[in-house]
Amino acid sequence: xxxxxxxxxxxCPWCYIGKKRLNxxxxxxxxxxxxxxxxxFQLNPNMQADGMDRKEYLVSKxxxxxxANTVYESIHKEGLKEAVDFQFxxxxxxxxxxxxxRLLALAYQKNLQNEIxxxxxxxxxxxxxxxxxxxxxxxxxxxxxxxxxxxxxYLTDKxxxxxxxxxxxxxxxxxxxxxxxxxxxxxxxxxxxxxxxNFELIFSKILAQVN
Numbered sequence: 001x002x003x004x005x006x007x008x009x010x011x012c013p014w015c016y017i018g019k020k021r022l023n024x025x026x027x028x029x030x031x032x033x034x035x036x037x038x039x040x041f042q043l044n045p046n047m048q049a050d051g052m053d054r055k056e057y058l059v060s061k062x063x064x065x066x067x068a069n070t071v072y073e074s075i076h077k078e079g080l081k082e083a084v085d086f087q088f089x090x091x092x093x094x095x096x097x098x099x100x101x102r103l104l105a106l107a108y109q110k111n112l113q114n115e116i117x118x119x120x121x122x123x124x125x126x127x128x129x130x131x132x133x134x135x136x137x138x139x140x141x142x143x144x145x146x147x148x149x150x151x152x153x154y155l156t157d158k159x160x161x162x163x164x165x166x167x168x169x170x171x172x173x174x175x176x177x178x179x180x181x182x183x184x185x186x187x188x189x190x191x192x193x194x195x196x197x198n199f200e201l202i203f204s205k206i207l208a209q210v211n
Contacts, residue, residue, distance in 0.1 A: 001033040002206060005170050007041040007181040008117075010100040010131055013075045013086060016121040018180035018193035020082035027197030032207065038113045040101035040168045041146025041179045051095040051132045058094075079191075093124070098164075099155065100131045103141060105164055106154050112144050119143060 004022070010017035020175060026034050058068035072088050079086045100120055107116040119140045123129040134155055141151040154160065171181075172197050182190040 001035055002203060003037070003185050005007045005037050005039055005183040005186070007176055007183075008041045008179045009041055009043045010097045010104075010117065010120045011095065011124060012043055012179050013072075013079065014126060014193045015180045016084060016125060017075075017078055017082055019117070019121070019180070020084060021193060021196045022182070022195045022199055024038050024082075025203060026154060028200055029203055029207070032203070036114060037108065038104050038117050039171065040098075040104070040164055041176065041181070042097055042101070042168060043170055043179070044096070045168070047094070049096050049132075051093040054091050057191040065180055084125070086125050087128060088125075090126075091124065092128060093130045093132070095124075095130050095132025097132060099134060101164060102155065102160065103137050103151075106141075106146065106151065107144070110144075110146065112146075114119065115144055116140060 003177070006015075006018075006022075008018070022036075037053065050089060055065065058065060062068040062071060072086070076086045076088065104113055104117060107113045120131055123136060123140060124131045131137065131140075134152075137155075138148060138151055178191070180193055182194075184190065185206065188200070188206075190202065
C-alpha cells in the first residue's frame, strides 16, 4: 500500500489540478492499493468568518484586477488540460475555508474524503458557491448521505476545532508553506501540482523497492 497525505485548501485551484493529476497517475497502477488522506491547510487563515468580496480579495492579493486576471488565465489553461473548466467569474465570495475542512474531517471518519473534496472543488470552482456557508456544506454532506442532524451537531461541537487547527499548525512547523503538498509514505515530500509523469515515476520507484 502507498499512503499519501495531502495538505491542501479547498479554495486552491492548484490543489484541484493536483488532485486530477494524482488520480491519473494512480489509475496507471490498477493492482496497487493507495490510501489518501486530505489534511487541512488554509491559504487565508485570518480570513473573516463570512469571507470577503472576491474582487476586493483579488486586489488585496495581486494589487489589481488585471494582475489577478493574468494569474487566473494561466491557471484556467492548466485546468483545461485536466478537463477542469474553472469558472472564476462565478465566484462572488472568497470564503473562510475552515468549516469545509471540518466537513472533510467528518468525511474522513466515513471514508468519504475523496468524494467530498471533489464536490467541494466543483461547488467552488465550477458553480461559484460559497463553501464557507454552512448551508452549502450541508448540501454537499447530504449528497453523500451524511445525516443532516449529525452534520449540524458536528459544526456546533467546538471540541473538534482545536485538533484540526493543531493539524495545520504542525504542517507549518514541518515547513509546509504552500499547497498542494503530498507526503508519500510519511517520508517523501512532493510540492505542488506535479505533472502526472512525476507521480508515476515516484510510485514506480517505491513499488520497485517493495517488490
